Amino acid sequence: MLRSVLRASTTRLGVTGSRFCSSAADKLVITEVDDKTGYATVTLNRPPVNSLNLELLTAISETLDDLQNNKSRGMILTSSSKSVFSAGLDIMEMYKPKVDRMKEFWSTLQDVWFKLYGSPFPTVAAINGHSPAGGCLLSLCCEYRVMCQNYTIGLNETRLGIVAPTWFMASMRNAMSRRDAEMALTLGTLFTTDEALKVGLVDEVATSKEDAIAKATAFLDKFKKISPQARSMTKQALRSKDIMELEDNRTQDIDLFVYAVTQPKVQKGLEMYLEALKAKSAK
Numbered sequence: 190m191l192r193s194v195l196r197a198s199t200t201r202l203g204v205t206g207s208r209f210c211s212s213a214a215d216k217l218v219i220t221e222v223d224d225k226t227g228y229a230t231v232t233l234n235r236p237p238v239n240s241l242n243l244e245l246l247t248a249i250s251e252t253l254d255d256l257q258n259n260k261s262r263g264m265i266l267t268s269s270s271k272s273v274f275s276a277g278l279d280i281m282e283m284y285k286p287k288v289d290r291m292k293e294f295w296s297t298l299q300d301v302w303f304k305l306y307g308s309p310f311p312t313v314a315a316i317n318g319h320s321p322a323g324g325c326l327l328s329l330c331c332e333y334r335v336m337c338q339n340y341t342i343g344l345n346e347t348r349l350g351i352v353a354p355t356w357f358m359a360s361m362r363n364a365m366s367r368r369d370a371e372m373a374l375t376l377g378t379l380f381t382t383d384e385a386l387k388v389g390l391v392d393e394v395a396t397s398k399e400d401a402i403a404k405a406t407a408f409l410d411k412f413k414k415i416s417p418q419a420r421s422m423t424k425q426a427l428r429s430k431d432i433m434e435l436e437d438n439r440t441q442d443i444d445l446f447v448y449a450v451t452q453p454k455v456q457k458g459l460e461m462y463l464e465a466l467k468a469k470s471a472k
């Protein structure tokens with residue numbers, strides 16, 4: 190049976206300065222813990238497309254803190270949308286930005302990456318919709334990816350005229366071969382579910398969200414007889430080089446982000462991309 194972690198969610202929203210919510214449907218992130226297994230299902234809930242703005246990233250970051258503090262046995266990351274896991278970073282955070290907010294935005298994204306990529310508890314993404322760019326990054330931070338049929342996933346930054354930061358690249362390299370990662374990153378490939386399975390970007394295909402959650406649960410169950418400490422130390426040792434690289438360069442990474450995104454050519458590219466998105470959604 191599922192029970193919501195209501196106290197944690199309410200506190201979280203209070204801290205972020207967002208609305209004080211009384212029902213789960215209003216929350217940016219909904220966390221439900223299965224009493225029997227102890228696994229937490231974390232649902233991204235920022236309609237229409239779960240684009241990652243500062244508030245959503247803050248809510249994810251605080252959720253990850255809660256799970257770690259409560260010694261979570263495992264996490265399944267999914268979305269409340271019927272067709273989008275996450276549309277990636279909210280382009281409005283990068284288009285005509287205010288520099289202070291932009292810095293906080295990027296720093297919070299770094300926090301989420303540290304906490305998710307380096308989490309001591311096992312993590313699975315149940316990808317129940319499209320997952321471009323930052324959405325793909327969130328799933329890549331998890332140890333296992335189950336994806337529903339007929340959606341797309343990938344780090345498509347070059348198609349927007351921007352460069353995925355090295356820690357995005359490292360996350361992809363951790364999941365698939367270096368050669369396939371290089372091709373995918375330079376081309377900005379958005380893979381279909383079946384193509385993603387072939388290159389190892391996802392681990393399993395599901396027929397529905399329920400099937401994805403069931404497969405994610407089965408993956409977490411595999412660790413039942415493994416010492417949690419041995420498991421987490423092994424995972425963290427394997428990922429520590431990538432983590433240390435960003436830890437050593439956090440400030441430079443923020444400065445580079447601000448510099449790159451505020452270039453007139455990049456702003457123009459983002460403007461055109463936004464216009465194309467809006468024109469498409471108006472049809």
Ligand SMILES: CCCCCCCCCCCCC/C=C/C(=O)SCCNC(=O)CCNC(=O)[C@H](O)C(C)(C)COP(=O)(O)OP(=O)(O)OC[C@H]1O[C@@H](n2cnc3c(N)ncnc32)[C@H](O)[C@@H]1OP(=O)(O)O
Nearest residue numbers: 240276277278279280319321322323354446449466467470
């Ligand atoms: C050597 C190293 C050097 C390093 C240098 C580093 C420099 C740093 C550079 C910066 C790096 C930045 C990294 C960026 C990462 C990102 O994540 S960028 C975002 C990329 N995202 C996308 O490309 C996805 C865009 N969206 C879509 O393709 C589609 O929306 C969808 C996800 C496939 C869903 O389609 P559909 O269900 O049909 O919905 P839509 O109708 O398209 O959209 C609904 C409304 O949502 C708006 N929207 C969609 N995506 C976004 C978004 N990402 N941000 C903001 N808004 C978004 C869309 O415009 C619609 O709005 P309305 O028209 O107002 O309804």
